[in-house]
Amino acid sequence: xxxxxxxxxxxxxxxxxxxxxxxxxxxxxxxxxxxxxxxxxxxxxxxxxxxxxxxxxxxxxxxxxxxxxxxxxxxxxxxxxxxxx
Numbered sequence: 001x002x003x004x005x006x007x008x009x010x011x012x013x014x015x016x017x018x019x020x021x022x023x024x025x026x027x028x029x030x031x032x033x034x035x036x037x038x039x040x041x042x043x044x045x046x047x048x049x050x051x052x053x054x055x056x057x058x059x060x061x062x063x064x065x066x067x068x069x070x071x072x073x074x075x076x077x078x079x080x081x082x083x084x085x
Contacts, residue, residue: 045054 045051
């Protein structure tokens with residue numbers, strides 16, 4: 001049984017450590033590439049003719065979200081007041 005443990009420690013554990021290191025570096029490279037692609041896409045849209053349309057859509061969605069959050073806040077405030085009363 002002891003030889004099995006030594007064999008495992010010698011042959012498999014170092015490989016696992018190498019795989020984890022490669023996975024971490026691969027994740028960093030993939031993250032960099034995805035970030036660069038997103039940056040290029042944003043830059044393209046901001047310099048294109050559709051910039052105004054995109055900005056208007058984003059403003060509309062932000063306003064909808066803001067209104068929804070205000071409504072929920074008022075509902076929670078009313079619920080708290082009712083519980084305290």
